[in-house]
Amino acid sequence: MNADLHCHSTASDGELSPLEVARLAKAGGVTLWSLTDHDELEGQREARAAAQALDMRYVSGVEISVTWAARTVHIVGLGVDTHCPALAQGLADIRHGRTGRGIQIGERLAALGIPGAWEGALRYVSNSDLISRTHFARFMAEAGYASSVDDAFARWLGDGKPGYVTHRWAALADAVGWILAAGGVPVIAHPGRYQYTPTQFDAFFGEFIDLGGQAIEVVTGSHTPAQYIEYADVARRYGFEASRGSDFHALREDAITPGHLPPLPAGLKPVWERWL
Ligand code: AMP
Ligand code: MN
Numbered sequence: 001m002n003a004d005l006h007c008h009s010t011a012s013d014g015e016l017s018p019l020e021v022a023r024l025a026k027a028g029g030v031t032l033w034s035l036t037d038h039d040e041l042e043g044q045r046e047a048r049a050a051a052q053a054l055d056m057r058y059v060s061g062v063e064i065s066v067t068w069a070a071r072t073v074h075i076v077g078l079g080v081d082t083h084c085p086a087l088a089q090g091l092a093d094i095r096h097g098r099t100g101r102g103i104q105i106g107e108r109l110a111a112l113g114i115p116g117a118w119e120g121a122l123r124y125v126s127n128s129d130l131i132s133r134t135h136f137a138r139f140m141a142e143a144g145y146a147s148s149v150d151d152a153f154a155r156w157l158g159d160g161k162p163g164y165v166t167h168r169w170a171a172l173a174d175a176v177g178w179i180l181a182a183g184g185v186p187v188i189a190h191p192g193r194y195q196y197t198p199t200q201f202d203a204f205f206g207e208f209i210d211l212g213g214q215a216i217e218v219v220t221g222s223h224t225p226a227q228y229i230e231y232a233d234v235a236r237r238y239g240f241e242a243s244r245g246s247d248f249h250a251l252r253e254d255a256i257t258p259g260h261l262p263p264l265p266a267g268l269k270p271v272w273e274r275w276l
């Protein structure tokens with residue numbers, strides 16, 4: 001079983017269409033795949049059809065932007081009913097907030113001596129409803145304000161950097177509630193990226209469990225090998241099922257392409273057993 005349950009397409013901030021990501025997943029040996037675009041279900045139909053044509057199992061997916069303790073966390077929903085009205089409305093509301101925030105990021109960058117960033121970012125946007133910092137980063141790298149997309153985040157766009165605009169995403173209770181209403185499984189995405197204290201992490205995991213959250217990403221393209229071990233331990237301690245996914249966005253940006261990840265550490269319950 002080669003499960004990759006976290007990938008992005010042109011429906012959010014990926015550079016490849018759902019069909020192209022599906023082909024890459026197939027080439028990477030993926031047997032169970034999920035496309036998990038940010039706050040958007042637009043790519044799901046194409047992804048499922050492509051997976052079917054390529055003889056991969058498919059699980060519908062979405063990655064929801066959440067604000068918890070004044071920081072952004074991402075909650076992946078797997079196996080959601082893509083026609084669930086509560087989920088669709090919640091995601092539409094989040095996407096709506098992205099446009100105003102994008103304009104603000106453009107204004108912030110202009111004040112910092114980087115003009116035309118809003119228009120520049122829009123040239124990279126493939127879903128006009130889904131404007132991400134990634135699109136700004138691609139513009140900044142291309143226009144020479146940064147040496148790469150990663151560098152654009154490190155210098156300008158990352159949390160707390162000069163071009164960062166604070167934004168309120170969904171509440172954790174809302175995101176988990178929409179996923180559960182849609183019959184899906186809520187999964188904490190890339191926990192190793194969050195700048196919480198140990199006390200905050202404990203409160204976050206506890207609240208997630210109380211709300212009905214079930215799983216956590218252990219092996220992800222956003223974790224170091226040391227973090228695979230650290231979050232395997234978290235999964236055992238809190239009784240989380242474990243997930244695995246590349247978080248692939250673009251060939252020229254990501255070292256890890258779909259399917260090319262180590263297996264889950266021993267002794268964990270894979271979140272995907274229910275779909276086999
Ligand atoms: P947004 O949802 O618009 O705030 O953008 C978040 C996206 O930016 C993430 O999903 C990643 O694709 C990308 N991203 C966030 N932080 C970084 C970082 N430090 N380096 C590279 N990409 C990042
Ligand atoms: Mn992204």
Ligand code: MN
Nearest residue numbers: 063074189190
């Ligand atoms: Mn994420």
Ligand code: MN
Nearest residue numbers: 006008063247
């Ligand atoms: Mn992601």
